[in-house]
Amino acid sequence: YHHLIDSIFFSLTYMEKKIEKDLHHHHHHHQQHQKEIKNTETKIEQHQEQKISQASSNIMANLVTSSSSDHHHHHHQLELAAGNLSSIFGDTSSSLPFPYSYFEDHSSNNPNSFLDLLRQDHQFASSSNSSSFSFDAFPLPNNNTNPFFTDMPLPQAESSEVVNTAPTSPNSTSVSSSSNEAANDNNNSIGKEVTVKDQEEGDQQQEQKGTTKPQLKAKKKNQKKAREARFAFLTKSDIDNLDDGYRWRKYGQKAVKNSPYPRSYYRCTTVGCGVKKRVERSSDDSSIVMTTYEGQHTHPFPMTPRGHIGMLTSPILDHGATTASSSSFSIPQPRYLLAQHHQPYNMYNNNNNSLSMVNRSSSDGTFVNLGPTSSSFPGFGYDMSQASTSTSSSIRDHGLLQDILPSQIRSDSINTQTNEEVRK
DNA sequence: CGTATTTGACCGGCGC
DNA sequence: GCGCCGGTCAAATACG
Ligand SMILES: [Zn+2]
Numbered sequence: 001y002h003h004l005i006d007s008i009f010f011s012l013t014y015m016e017k018k019i020e021k022d023l024h025h026h027h028h029h030h031q032q033h034q035k036e037i038k039n040t041e042t043k044i045e046q047h048q049e050q051k052i053s054q055a056s057s058n059i060m061a062n063l064v065t066s067s068s069s070d071h072h073h074h075h076h077q078l079e080l081a082a083g084n085l086s087s088i089f090g091d092t093s094s095s096l097p098f099p100y101s102y103f104e105d106h107s108s109n110n111p112n113s114f115l116d117l118l119r120q121d122h123q124f125a126s127s128s129n130s131s132s133f134s135f136d137a138f139p140l141p142n143n144n145t146n147p148f149f150t151d152m153p154l155p156q157a158e159s160s161e162v163v164n165t166a167p168t169s170p171n172s173t174s175v176s177s178s179s180n181e182a183a184n185d186n187n188n189s190i191g192k193e194v195t196v197k198d199q200e201e202g203d204q205q206q207e208q209k210g211t212t213k214p215q216l217k218a219k220k221k222n223q224k225k226a227r228e229a230r231f232a233f234l235t236k237s238d239i240d241n242l243d244d245g246y247r248w249r250k251y252g253q254k255a256v257k258n259s260p261y262p263r264s265y266y267r268c269t270t271v272g273c274g275v276k277k278r279v280e281r282s283s284d285d286s287s288i289v290m291t292t293y294e295g296q297h298t299h300p301f302p303m304t305p306r307g308h309i310g311m312l313t314s315p316i317l318d319h320g321a322t323t324a325s326s327s328s329f330s331i332p333q334p335r336y337l338l339a340q341h342h343q344p345y346n347m348y349n350n351n352n353n354s355l356s357m358v359n360r361s362s363s364d365g366t367f368v369n370l371g372p373t374s375s376s377f378p379g380f381g382y383d384m385s386q387a388s389t390s391t392s393s394s395i396r397d398h399g400l401l402q403d404i405l406p407s408q409i410r411s412d413s414i415n416t417q418t419n420e421e422v423r424k
Numbered sequence: 425c426g427t428a429t430t431t432g433a434c435c436g437g438c439g440c
Numbered sequence: 441g442c443g444c445c446g447g448t449c450a451a452a453t454a455c456g
Contacts, residue, residue: 428453428456433451434448436448440442
Protein backbone atom coordinates (compact mmCIF):
# COMPACT_ATOMS: atom_id res chain seq x y z
CA TYR A 1 0.00 0.00 0.00
CA HIS A 2 2.66 2.38 0.67
CA HIS A 3 3.07 2.50 -2.80
CA LEU A 4 -0.38 3.37 -3.32
CA ILE A 5 -0.50 6.09 -5.44
CA ASP A 6 -3.06 8.51 -5.44
CA SER A 7 -3.81 10.09 -8.47
CA ILE A 8 -5.21 13.30 -8.96
CA PHE A 9 -6.53 14.70 -11.96
CA PHE A 10 -7.60 17.84 -13.03
CA SER A 11 -7.82 19.43 -16.14
CA LEU A 12 -5.76 21.98 -17.47
CA THR A 13 -7.12 24.08 -19.84
CA TYR A 14 -5.76 27.01 -20.89
CA MET A 15 -8.89 28.40 -21.76
CA GLU A 16 -8.23 31.79 -21.02
CA LYS A 17 -11.71 32.70 -20.72
CA LYS A 18 -12.63 30.33 -18.18
CA ILE A 19 -9.71 31.09 -16.38
CA GLU A 20 -10.45 34.58 -16.39
CA LYS A 21 -13.79 33.90 -15.14
CA ASP A 22 -12.47 31.89 -12.46
CA LEU A 23 -10.11 34.47 -11.71
CA HIS A 24 -12.69 36.98 -11.37
CA HIS A 25 -14.52 34.91 -9.05
CA HIS A 26 -11.73 33.75 -7.03
CA HIS A 27 -9.39 36.31 -7.88
CA HIS A 28 -8.84 37.96 -4.70
CA HIS A 29 -8.39 34.95 -2.76
CA HIS A 30 -6.03 33.56 -5.09
CA GLN A 31 -3.69 36.33 -5.08
CA GLN A 32 -2.89 35.78 -1.58
CA HIS A 33 -2.49 32.20 -2.11
CA GLN A 34 -0.25 32.69 -4.92
CA LYS A 35 2.19 34.50 -2.94
CA GLU A 36 2.30 31.75 -0.55
CA ILE A 37 2.71 29.35 -3.20
CA LYS A 38 5.74 30.87 -4.61
CA ASN A 39 7.42 27.72 -5.31
CA THR A 40 4.80 26.52 -7.34
CA GLU A 41 4.53 29.72 -9.00
CA THR A 42 7.53 29.31 -10.91
CA LYS A 43 6.24 26.30 -12.37
CA ILE A 44 3.07 27.82 -12.96
CA GLU A 45 4.54 30.52 -14.82
CA GLN A 46 5.85 28.19 -17.20
CA HIS A 47 2.84 26.28 -17.69
CA GLN A 48 0.22 28.62 -17.24
CA GLU A 49 -0.78 31.70 -15.87
CA GLN A 50 -0.74 32.26 -12.31
CA LYS A 51 -4.21 33.19 -12.22
CA ILE A 52 -5.30 30.09 -13.59
CA SER A 53 -3.40 28.22 -11.22
CA GLN A 54 -5.12 29.83 -8.48
CA ALA A 55 -8.40 28.97 -9.64
CA SER A 56 -7.37 25.59 -10.28
CA SER A 57 -5.88 25.25 -6.97
CA ASN A 58 -9.07 25.82 -5.40
CA ILE A 59 -10.54 23.34 -7.45
CA MET A 60 -7.90 20.99 -6.81
CA ALA A 61 -8.45 21.11 -3.25
CA ASN A 62 -11.87 20.11 -3.68
CA LEU A 63 -11.01 17.41 -5.90
CA VAL A 64 -8.47 16.00 -3.89
CA THR A 65 -10.44 15.22 -1.09
CA SER A 66 -9.83 11.89 -0.40
CA SER A 67 -9.65 8.80 -1.73
CA SER A 68 -10.50 6.54 0.73
CA SER A 69 -10.97 3.29 -0.18
CA ASP A 70 -10.10 0.43 1.59
CA HIS A 71 -6.70 0.94 1.67
CA HIS A 72 -5.80 3.00 4.25
CA HIS A 73 -4.39 6.13 4.77
CA HIS A 74 -2.68 7.31 1.87
CA HIS A 75 -5.28 9.75 1.65
CA HIS A 76 -3.70 12.14 3.78
CA GLN A 77 -0.75 12.43 1.81
CA LEU A 78 -2.60 12.72 -1.22
CA GLU A 79 -4.55 15.49 -0.12
CA LEU A 80 -1.66 17.44 0.83
CA ALA A 81 -0.02 16.83 -2.28
CA ALA A 82 -2.95 17.82 -4.07
CA GLY A 83 -2.87 21.13 -2.61
CA ASN A 84 0.51 21.82 -3.72
CA LEU A 85 0.15 20.36 -6.96
CA SER A 86 -2.83 22.14 -7.70
CA SER A 87 -1.11 25.23 -7.35
CA ILE A 88 1.40 24.02 -9.62
CA PHE A 89 -0.75 22.94 -12.22
CA GLY A 90 -2.76 25.81 -12.18
CA ASP A 91 -3.07 25.83 -15.70
CA THR A 92 -5.55 23.49 -15.98
CA SER A 93 -8.76 24.49 -15.43
CA SER A 94 -11.64 23.75 -17.10
CA SER A 95 -13.44 20.78 -17.51
CA LEU A 96 -12.37 17.53 -17.75
CA PRO A 97 -13.15 15.43 -20.12
CA PHE A 98 -12.42 12.34 -19.82
CA PRO A 99 -12.63 9.22 -19.38
CA TYR A 100 -14.58 7.85 -17.19
CA SER A 101 -16.34 6.82 -19.95
CA TYR A 102 -13.82 4.66 -20.84
CA PHE A 103 -14.17 2.89 -17.80
CA GLU A 104 -17.35 1.70 -18.70
CA ASP A 105 -16.27 0.62 -21.89
CA HIS A 106 -13.57 -1.34 -20.69
CA SER A 107 -15.56 -3.04 -18.38
CA SER A 108 -17.52 -4.18 -21.10
CA ASN A 109 -14.60 -5.46 -22.75
CA ASN A 110 -12.97 -7.24 -20.16
CA PRO A 111 -14.79 -8.48 -17.44
CA ASN A 112 -11.94 -8.34 -15.37
CA SER A 113 -10.94 -5.13 -16.36
CA PHE A 114 -11.14 -2.50 -14.08
CA LEU A 115 -13.74 -0.96 -15.95
CA ASP A 116 -16.10 -3.27 -14.66
CA LEU A 117 -14.95 -2.63 -11.39
CA LEU A 118 -15.19 0.89 -11.86
CA ARG A 119 -18.58 0.78 -12.93
CA GLN A 120 -19.66 -0.94 -10.03
CA ASP A 121 -17.90 1.28 -7.91
CA HIS A 122 -19.07 4.15 -9.59
CA GLN A 123 -22.44 3.34 -9.51
CA PHE A 124 -22.34 2.48 -6.12
CA ALA A 125 -20.52 5.08 -5.87
CA SER A 126 -19.08 7.36 -4.39
CA SER A 127 -17.95 6.32 -1.40
CA SER A 128 -17.23 2.96 -1.99
CA ASN A 129 -13.90 2.14 -2.50
CA SER A 130 -12.64 2.89 -5.48
CA SER A 131 -9.50 1.66 -4.67
CA SER A 132 -10.06 -1.77 -5.25
CA PHE A 133 -10.97 -1.63 -8.60
CA SER A 134 -8.72 0.85 -9.38
CA PHE A 135 -6.05 -1.50 -9.24
CA ASP A 136 -7.45 -3.64 -11.64
CA ALA A 137 -8.01 -0.99 -13.79
CA PHE A 138 -4.66 -0.17 -14.32
CA PRO A 139 -2.31 -2.51 -15.22
CA LEU A 140 0.33 -1.64 -13.48
CA PRO A 141 1.56 -1.93 -10.55
CA ASN A 142 -0.06 -3.82 -8.49
CA ASN A 143 2.25 -6.08 -7.91
CA ASN A 144 4.62 -3.98 -7.22
CA THR A 145 2.81 -2.16 -5.50
CA ASN A 146 1.89 0.42 -6.32
CA PRO A 147 0.23 1.91 -6.58
CA PHE A 148 -1.47 4.04 -7.79
CA PHE A 149 -4.31 2.74 -8.43
CA THR A 150 -5.57 2.87 -5.35
CA ASP A 151 -7.12 5.78 -6.07
CA MET A 152 -8.52 6.20 -9.10
CA PRO A 153 -8.69 8.96 -10.89
CA LEU A 154 -11.68 10.51 -11.13
CA PRO A 155 -12.31 12.98 -13.33
CA GLN A 156 -13.37 15.96 -12.13
CA ALA A 157 -14.21 18.82 -13.59
CA GLU A 158 -11.96 21.20 -13.39
CA SER A 159 -13.39 24.02 -14.45
CA SER A 160 -13.58 26.58 -12.16
CA GLU A 161 -16.34 25.36 -10.50
CA VAL A 162 -15.03 22.56 -9.54
CA VAL A 163 -16.53 20.13 -8.15
CA ASN A 164 -15.91 18.67 -5.27
CA THR A 165 -15.76 15.41 -5.64
CA ALA A 166 -14.38 14.59 -2.82
CA PRO A 167 -16.50 13.88 -0.27
CA THR A 168 -17.87 10.87 -1.19
CA SER A 169 -15.81 9.66 -3.72
CA PRO A 170 -13.16 7.64 -2.54
CA ASN A 171 -10.56 8.32 -4.75
CA SER A 172 -8.59 11.13 -4.48
CA THR A 173 -7.49 11.73 -7.79
CA SER A 174 -8.47 14.70 -9.49
CA VAL A 175 -8.31 15.65 -12.96
CA SER A 176 -8.76 18.48 -15.02
CA SER A 177 -8.83 18.92 -18.56
CA SER A 178 -8.75 21.62 -20.83
CA SER A 179 -8.09 22.39 -24.20
CA ASN A 180 -5.21 24.30 -24.59
CA GLU A 181 -5.22 26.38 -27.23
CA ALA A 182 -8.64 26.16 -27.23
CA ALA A 183 -8.37 28.89 -25.09
CA ASN A 184 -6.99 30.81 -27.73
CA ASP A 185 -9.32 29.71 -30.12
CA ASN A 186 -11.90 30.27 -28.15
CA ASN A 187 -12.45 33.39 -29.19
CA ASN A 188 -14.24 32.12 -31.72
CA SER A 189 -16.33 29.86 -30.26
CA ILE A 190 -15.98 27.88 -33.16
CA GLY A 191 -12.46 27.38 -32.99
CA LYS A 192 -12.65 26.31 -29.58
CA GLU A 193 -15.05 23.81 -30.07
CA VAL A 194 -13.19 22.31 -32.63
CA THR A 195 -10.24 21.83 -30.74
CA VAL A 196 -11.69 21.12 -27.61
CA LYS A 197 -14.52 19.26 -28.62
CA ASP A 198 -14.76 17.07 -25.95
CA GLN A 199 -14.77 19.08 -23.16
CA GLU A 200 -15.96 21.97 -24.39
CA GLU A 201 -18.94 21.29 -25.61
CA GLY A 202 -21.31 22.23 -23.34
CA ASP A 203 -19.44 23.57 -20.67
CA GLN A 204 -17.04 25.60 -22.08
CA GLN A 205 -19.00 27.19 -24.57
CA GLN A 206 -21.23 28.65 -22.23
CA GLU A 207 -18.65 29.69 -20.02
CA GLN A 208 -16.66 31.20 -22.54
CA LYS A 209 -19.28 33.26 -23.80
CA GLY A 210 -19.78 34.75 -20.61
CA THR A 211 -16.43 35.70 -20.17
CA THR A 212 -15.26 38.16 -22.22
CA LYS A 213 -12.10 38.22 -23.14
CA PRO A 214 -9.83 39.78 -24.98
CA GLN A 215 -7.69 37.45 -26.11
CA LEU A 216 -5.66 36.94 -28.68
CA LYS A 217 -6.71 36.54 -31.68
CA ALA A 218 -7.19 33.52 -32.88
CA LYS A 219 -5.09 33.52 -35.65
CA LYS A 220 -4.60 30.19 -36.63
CA LYS A 221 -7.24 28.68 -34.87
CA ASN A 222 -8.27 25.76 -36.47
CA GLN A 223 -6.00 25.62 -39.04
CA LYS A 224 -2.90 24.59 -37.90
CA LYS A 225 -3.27 22.24 -35.45
CA ALA A 226 -6.25 22.19 -33.73
CA ARG A 227 -5.48 21.30 -30.50
CA GLU A 228 -6.65 18.69 -28.61
CA ALA A 229 -7.98 18.69 -25.29
CA ARG A 230 -5.67 17.94 -22.60
CA PHE A 231 -6.01 16.82 -19.14
CA ALA A 232 -3.59 16.22 -16.46
CA PHE A 233 -3.59 13.98 -13.61
CA LEU A 234 -1.49 13.57 -10.62
CA THR A 235 -0.36 10.39 -9.21
CA LYS A 236 1.35 9.83 -6.05
CA SER A 237 3.97 7.36 -6.70
CA ASP A 238 7.52 6.71 -6.25
CA ILE A 239 7.73 5.22 -9.52
CA ASP A 240 7.71 7.29 -12.39
CA ASN A 241 6.34 5.25 -14.96
CA LEU A 242 3.00 4.14 -14.73
CA ASP A 243 1.34 2.00 -16.97
CA ASP A 244 -1.89 3.12 -18.18
CA GLY A 245 -2.59 0.38 -20.52
CA TYR A 246 -1.38 2.15 -23.59
CA ARG A 247 1.98 1.85 -25.12
CA TRP A 248 4.07 4.92 -25.41
CA ARG A 249 7.22 5.83 -27.16
CA LYS A 250 9.36 8.44 -25.57
CA TYR A 251 10.34 11.12 -27.96
CA GLY A 252 11.92 13.72 -25.82
CA GLN A 253 12.98 14.81 -22.43
CA LYS A 254 13.67 18.27 -21.20
CA ALA A 255 14.74 19.76 -17.99
CA VAL A 256 12.01 21.50 -16.15
CA LYS A 257 12.71 24.95 -15.15
CA ASN A 258 12.78 24.92 -11.51
CA SER A 259 12.60 21.35 -10.88
CA PRO A 260 15.31 18.88 -10.42
CA TYR A 261 13.24 16.43 -12.29
CA PRO A 262 12.99 16.25 -16.01
CA ARG A 263 9.86 16.15 -18.10
CA SER A 264 9.46 13.31 -20.50
CA TYR A 265 7.45 13.41 -23.67
CA TYR A 266 5.69 10.38 -24.95
CA ARG A 267 3.58 9.56 -27.90
CA CYS A 268 1.17 6.70 -28.29
CA THR A 269 2.70 4.03 -30.42
CA THR A 270 -0.45 3.00 -32.10
CA VAL A 271 -0.57 4.07 -35.63
CA GLY A 272 -2.75 6.89 -36.37
CA CYS A 273 -3.09 7.74 -32.82
CA GLY A 274 -1.53 10.99 -32.05
CA VAL A 275 -2.07 11.03 -28.38
CA LYS A 276 0.76 12.47 -26.43
CA LYS A 277 1.55 12.60 -22.83
CA ARG A 278 4.04 14.39 -20.71
CA VAL A 279 5.24 13.07 -17.46
CA GLU A 280 7.04 14.95 -14.80
CA ARG A 281 7.58 14.68 -11.13
CA SER A 282 6.67 17.52 -8.91
CA SER A 283 9.62 19.33 -7.63
CA ASP A 284 7.81 20.20 -4.52
CA ASP A 285 6.79 16.80 -3.66
CA SER A 286 8.87 14.19 -5.19
CA SER A 287 6.32 11.59 -4.50
CA ILE A 288 3.97 13.01 -7.00
CA VAL A 289 4.01 12.50 -10.66
CA MET A 290 2.01 14.64 -12.96
CA THR A 291 1.06 13.38 -16.29
CA THR A 292 -0.68 15.35 -18.90
CA TYR A 293 -2.49 13.73 -21.73
CA GLU A 294 -3.25 15.39 -24.94
CA GLY A 295 -5.71 14.02 -27.39
CA GLN A 296 -7.75 10.97 -27.46
CA HIS A 297 -6.81 7.57 -28.41
CA THR A 298 -8.32 6.30 -31.46
CA HIS A 299 -8.08 2.78 -30.48
CA PRO A 300 -9.58 1.31 -27.49
CA PHE A 301 -6.52 0.25 -26.07
CA PRO A 302 -3.91 -2.05 -26.56
CA MET A 303 -4.06 -4.63 -24.17
CA THR A 304 -1.57 -6.82 -23.26
CA PRO A 305 -1.55 -10.08 -24.45
CA ARG A 306 -3.40 -11.60 -21.97
CA GLY A 307 -6.26 -10.67 -20.54
CA HIS A 308 -6.35 -7.87 -18.67
CA ILE A 309 -4.93 -5.01 -19.68
CA GLY A 310 -1.74 -4.78 -18.79
CA MET A 311 -1.11 -7.03 -16.40
CA LEU A 312 -2.70 -6.28 -13.53
CA THR A 313 -0.84 -8.15 -11.39
CA SER A 314 2.03 -8.48 -13.03
CA PRO A 315 4.72 -6.87 -12.42
CA ILE A 316 6.20 -4.51 -13.96
CA LEU A 317 6.46 -1.50 -12.64
CA ASP A 318 8.19 -1.85 -9.72
CA HIS A 319 11.46 -1.40 -10.42
CA GLY A 320 10.31 0.82 -12.70
CA ALA A 321 12.07 3.24 -11.18
CA THR A 322 14.56 3.15 -13.54
CA THR A 323 13.42 4.69 -16.34
CA ALA A 324 10.85 3.28 -17.62
CA SER A 325 10.46 2.93 -20.68
CA SER A 326 7.98 2.75 -22.86
CA SER A 327 4.94 2.90 -21.32
CA SER A 328 4.51 4.99 -18.77
CA PHE A 329 2.09 5.68 -16.61
CA SER A 330 -1.24 5.21 -16.35
CA ILE A 331 -4.10 7.01 -16.64
CA PRO A 332 -7.20 6.65 -17.74
CA GLN A 333 -7.86 8.15 -20.65
CA PRO A 334 -10.69 8.73 -22.33
CA ARG A 335 -12.02 6.36 -24.31
CA TYR A 336 -14.33 6.38 -26.72
CA LEU A 337 -15.85 3.56 -25.98
CA LEU A 338 -18.61 4.35 -24.67
CA ALA A 339 -19.84 5.85 -27.22
CA GLN A 340 -22.85 4.28 -27.15
CA HIS A 341 -23.69 4.11 -23.84
CA HIS A 342 -26.48 5.63 -22.88
CA GLN A 343 -25.86 7.08 -20.05
CA PRO A 344 -27.43 8.90 -17.72
CA TYR A 345 -26.38 12.02 -17.45
CA ASN A 346 -27.73 14.85 -18.55
CA MET A 347 -25.28 16.85 -17.83
CA TYR A 348 -24.63 19.15 -20.09
CA ASN A 349 -27.58 20.93 -20.13
CA ASN A 350 -26.90 22.72 -17.24
CA ASN A 351 -25.07 25.52 -17.64
CA ASN A 352 -21.92 24.59 -17.00
CA ASN A 353 -21.54 21.44 -18.00
CA SER A 354 -18.54 21.23 -16.30
CA LEU A 355 -20.18 21.44 -13.16
CA SER A 356 -22.66 19.10 -13.96
CA MET A 357 -20.16 16.79 -15.02
CA VAL A 358 -18.29 17.08 -12.14
CA ASN A 359 -20.95 16.72 -9.90
CA ARG A 360 -21.97 13.81 -11.50
CA SER A 361 -18.93 12.31 -11.19
CA SER A 362 -18.63 12.99 -7.74
CA SER A 363 -21.99 12.16 -6.92
CA ASP A 364 -22.18 9.13 -8.78
CA GLY A 365 -19.13 8.00 -7.86
CA THR A 366 -17.27 9.67 -10.08
CA PHE A 367 -16.81 9.19 -13.25
CA VAL A 368 -18.79 7.97 -15.39
CA ASN A 369 -20.10 10.20 -17.21
CA LEU A 370 -18.57 11.37 -19.66
CA GLY A 371 -18.88 9.09 -21.98
CA PRO A 372 -22.18 9.71 -22.35
CA THR A 373 -21.95 13.08 -22.36
CA SER A 374 -21.39 12.80 -25.51
CA SER A 375 -20.13 15.46 -26.96
CA SER A 376 -17.80 16.48 -24.90
CA PHE A 377 -15.62 14.07 -24.18
CA PRO A 378 -13.00 13.24 -26.03
CA GLY A 379 -13.65 9.90 -25.95
CA PHE A 380 -16.33 9.32 -27.91
CA GLY A 381 -16.94 12.49 -28.94
CA TYR A 382 -14.93 12.66 -31.52
CA ASP A 383 -15.93 10.66 -33.89
CA MET A 384 -14.40 10.59 -36.81
CA SER A 385 -15.12 13.74 -37.99
CA GLN A 386 -13.09 15.43 -35.70
CA ALA A 387 -10.53 13.20 -35.34
CA SER A 388 -9.02 14.39 -38.15
CA THR A 389 -7.76 17.18 -36.49
CA SER A 390 -4.47 16.17 -36.46
CA THR A 391 -3.12 13.41 -38.00
CA SER A 392 -4.86 10.98 -39.62
CA SER A 393 -8.16 10.94 -39.01
CA SER A 394 -8.87 8.26 -41.21
CA ILE A 395 -7.56 5.55 -39.36
CA ARG A 396 -9.20 5.57 -36.34
CA ASP A 397 -12.54 5.92 -37.18
CA HIS A 398 -13.50 2.67 -38.04
CA GLY A 399 -11.10 1.03 -36.06
CA LEU A 400 -12.21 2.58 -33.06
CA LEU A 401 -15.71 2.04 -33.30
CA GLN A 402 -15.50 -1.38 -34.27
CA ASP A 403 -13.12 -2.16 -31.74
CA ILE A 404 -15.07 -0.74 -29.20
CA LEU A 405 -18.20 -2.31 -29.90
CA PRO A 406 -17.36 -5.76 -29.68
CA SER A 407 -15.72 -5.50 -26.58
CA GLN A 408 -15.76 -8.96 -25.59
CA ILE A 409 -15.00 -10.09 -28.84
CA ARG A 410 -12.23 -7.92 -29.08
CA SER A 411 -10.83 -9.13 -26.07
CA ASP A 412 -10.72 -12.48 -27.41
CA SER A 413 -9.26 -11.49 -30.49
CA ILE A 414 -6.91 -9.52 -28.78
CA ASN A 415 -5.71 -12.17 -26.76
CA THR A 416 -5.12 -14.30 -29.51
CA GLN A 417 -4.23 -11.79 -31.80
CA THR A 418 -1.78 -9.89 -30.81
CA ASN A 419 -0.48 -8.00 -29.25
CA GLU A 420 2.38 -8.61 -28.58
CA GLU A 421 2.62 -6.59 -26.06
CA VAL A 422 5.16 -7.03 -24.21
CA ARG A 423 4.67 -7.52 -20.92
CA LYS A 424 7.63 -8.83 -19.97
C1' DC B 425 17.71 -7.16 -37.03
C1' DG B 426 13.66 -4.51 -35.43
C1' DT B 427 12.32 -1.51 -32.16
C1' DA B 428 12.68 1.71 -28.20
C1' DT B 429 15.46 5.29 -25.94
C1' DT B 430 18.78 8.88 -25.60
C1' DT B 431 20.00 13.37 -26.42
C1' DG B 432 21.52 17.47 -28.77
C1' DA B 433 19.91 20.07 -32.71
C1' DC B 434 15.98 22.52 -34.40
C1' DC B 435 11.81 25.21 -34.61
C1' DG B 436 8.09 28.36 -33.66
C1' DG B 437 6.28 31.55 -30.29
C1' DC B 438 6.95 35.18 -27.21
C1' DG B 439 8.81 39.01 -24.61
C1' DC B 440 12.00 42.49 -24.86
C1' DG C 441 16.17 40.94 -34.32
C1' DC C 442 17.71 38.26 -30.22
C1' DG C 443 17.49 35.09 -26.89
C1' DC C 444 14.74 32.24 -23.95
C1' DC C 445 11.76 28.30 -23.86
C1' DG C 446 8.80 24.60 -24.43
C1' DG C 447 8.30 21.13 -27.52
C1' DT C 448 9.78 18.03 -31.28
C1' DC C 449 12.93 15.65 -34.57
C1' DA C 450 16.09 12.41 -35.57
C1' DA C 451 20.76 10.37 -35.62
C1' DA C 452 23.05 7.59 -32.76
C1' DT C 453 22.72 4.17 -29.49
C1' DA C 454 20.59 0.41 -26.51
C1' DC C 455 18.32 -3.65 -26.09
C1' DG C 456 16.68 -8.09 -26.75
ZN1 LIG D 1 -3.39 5.78 -28.69
